[in-house]
Amino acid sequence: MKYKSQRVAYWFFALSMLLIILQITYGFIMAFAHYGMDGLHNWIPFNAARTTHINLLVVWLLSGFMGAAYYIIPEEAQRELVSVKWAYIQLISFAIVGVVAVIGFHFNWWEGRKFLEIPRPLDYLVVVNVLLFLGLILATLYKGKTQTTTAMVLAMGLVFAALLYLPGMIFFDNQALDSFFRWWVVHLWVEGVWELIMGGILAFLLIKLTGVDREVIEKWLYVIVGLTFLSGILGTGHHYYYIGTPKYWLVIGGIFSAMEPLAFLGMALFAIHMYRKGGRNHPNKIALSWTLGTAIVSFAGAGLLGLAHTLPQVNLYTHGTLVTAMHGHLAFWGAYGMLVFAMISYAMPLMTGRKVYEQTSNIYAFWLAVIGMLGMTTAFAAAGVAQVYLERRVGLDFMVAQQEIEVHFLVLILCATLFTTGVLIFVYNFIKYGRPTEEAMASGDEFEAVQPAAA
Amino acid sequence: MLSKKQAKVFFLGGTIFFSLIFLGLSYESVTKSIPKKTHADQITDAVRRGREIWDKNNCMGCHTILGEGAYYAPELTRVYSRKGETYIKTVLMSKTPWAPRGRKMVAYGMTEEEANDVVAFFKWVNEMDLNGFPPEPDKNLQP
Structure with a gap:
């Protein structure tokens, strides 16, 4: 680690780790409820568990992205963060808003709008918080010695993510219009600007881990984020098929959604190619595994499984069924969850000076989590496809169909247990790394943990 | 290149x-x-109040409407024509958890006025042109 202020990232990563465990806990509550075991219904009804589950997802990923930005931007800009104190204030206020929102969900304090349930007063605090975060990042970048493409793409992703939160705050009395603009936030985040953040972080990790020339990596970064927007912006149309919107979205959404896997394919090929091209034998193999893993699994989860149900003829039947949960789980995990894990795996040895990455348990964490999530995705797929046929094609009553597919939730719970074991090992290793140390920071680039074995 | x-x-x-x-x-x-x-000209005050109740209780946390929400409870886009006003009001006004085939809903115990507003909201949604959603089941496959 070159700059002392990069250590701010540690606390964002720690918050991420805490929140993913909470998120998984609520996932189990929901899976058991689907399986027919809803003993917590009186205290945590399904809608509270579900809202907590998906909002914790957003918050732990954002916390991971923010940590990544606080780590990457000083290094790319070649200067310390403009203010460490304000970065900590931003962290604490971010955590407080998140905790208050989650507690509020258990007391009916929410807006019933999927993914955007945070109540309005807290929305304003989110805006202030994100403005503070962006202020710190952009000021550091502006005052820095260099403005690299990697840093600019990452910063652009963060700025647009903040701007796109705003359409979700406009009130409409028409449910269809409310949904229309809700997708400006949710879709254009996860299939748009978050991919810029992903591209930026991925480029940074590949530069560091593979040793391939920055100019080459950044050129392809432009191509990939170009493909993302080329397909992703009009790809929003796949949310506009059946919500009271005009028919031209069926054509536009269908065509551009079919192109969306290209960006993820580009991301996967990019990572694999750079890995093969790079001559550097970096000792932190597990960071490389997570980096290549995020690129490949995102192609499967976000790209292919997304394509599996964005054709309008298919989506007519799968819209609003567990097929969406199938795609959602592998997409979020592959594209963003594994990305945060990659960044943490890379940064922790450099911040703490400890070589926990050498332990075999890291490999177990990786494979248990990835295989567990693939199993969960398969369980959702089986449940979703059966639901579509029984309910939508055959016309059985909703609950009759649900009871038929209940067994798949047992499989889901078993696979989720594997996944959770992997995540818990990862978190345990995170704790074992300990806090950032002065020694590691003072060593900078000379520190042993960053040196490639072949160097 | x-x-x-x-x-x-x-x-x-x-x-x-x-x-x-x-x-x-x-x-x-x-x-x-x-x-x-969406026949926006038919959004009456009752529809607005119904929508507010829908949002306030996060019904989308279990149900879907226009195919959007969670997958724990039935799709409600056409619930007005599928189940009718009386059934909907009975569910909404129930003081004990409504639990068809054992899956529990929160017991909202709404007043008749509130239930009427939610019904008005469902009735308005029921009339929307949704490009063929939700699809009709295939008659050849029905038991």
């Missing part, structure tokens, strides 16, 4: 071009097509 500058032009040019198309289509949808297809 593609240069970095050309790649940058591809990214910025493509983004601006497709953003403009998206904004243009969105403008048409929001100002013309959506109000027409």
Whole structure:
């Protein structure tokens, strides 16, 4: 680690780790409820568990992205963060808003709008918080010695993510219009600007881990984020098929959604190619595994499984069924969850000076989590496809169909247990790394943990 | 071979071009097509109040409407024509958890006025033109 202020990232990563465990806990509550075991219904009804589950997802990923930005931007800009104190204030206020929102969900304090349930007063605090975060990042970048493409793409992703939160705050009395603009936030985040953040972080990790020339990596970064927007912006149309919107979205959404896997394919090929091209034998193999893993699994989860149900003829039947949960789980995990894990795996040895990455348990964490999530995705797929046929094609009553597919939730719970074991090992290793140390920071680039074995 | 500058032009040019198309289509949808297809002129005060109750209780946390929400409880886009007013009001006003086949709903115990407002909201949603959603089951496959 070159700059002392990069250590701010540690606390964002720690918050991420805490929140993913909470998120998984609520996932189990929901899976058991689907399986027919809803003993917590009186205290945590399904809608509270579900809202907590998906909002914790957003918050732990954002916390991971923010940590990544606080780590990457000083290094790319070649200067310390403009203010460490304000970065900590931003962290604490971010955590407080998140905790208050989650507690509020258990007391009916929410807006019933999927993914955007945070109540309005807290929305304003989110805006202030994100403005503070962006202020710190952009000021550091502006005052820095260099403005690299990697840093600019990452910063652009963060700025647009903040701007796109705003359409979700406009009130409409028409449910269809409310949904229309809700997708400006949710879709254009996860299939748009978050991919810029992903591209930026991925480029940074590949530069560091593979040793391939920055100019080459950044050129392809432009191509990939170009493909993302080329397909992703009009790809929003796949949310506009059946919500009271005009028919031209069926054509536009269908065509551009079919192109969306290209960006993820580009991301996967990019990572694999750079890995093969790079001559550097970096000792932190597990960071490389997570980096290549995020690129490949995102192609499967976000790209292919997304394509599996964005054709309008298919989506007519799968819209609003567990097929969406199938795609959602592998997409979020592959594209963003594994990305945060990659960044943490890379940064922790450099911040703490400890070589926990050498332990075999890291490999177990990786494979248990990835295989567990693939199993969960398969369980959702089986449940979703059966639901579509029984309910939508055959016309059985909703609950009759649900009871038929209940067994798949047992499989889901078993696979989720594997996944959770992997995540818990990862978190345990995170704790074992300990806090950032002065020694590691003072060593900078000379520190042993960053040196490639072949160097 | 593609240069970095050309790649940058591809990214910025493509983004601006497709953003403009998206904004243009969105403008048409929001100002013309959506109000027409959703009969926006029929959004009465009762519909607005019903929608507020729907949002306030996060019904989307279990149900879907317009195919959006969670997958724990039935799709409600056409619930008005499928189940009828009396059934809906009974569920909403129940003081004990409604639990068809054992899956529990929160017991909202709404007043008759509140239940009427939610019914008005469902009735308005029921009339929307949704390009064929939800699909009719295939008669050849029915038991």
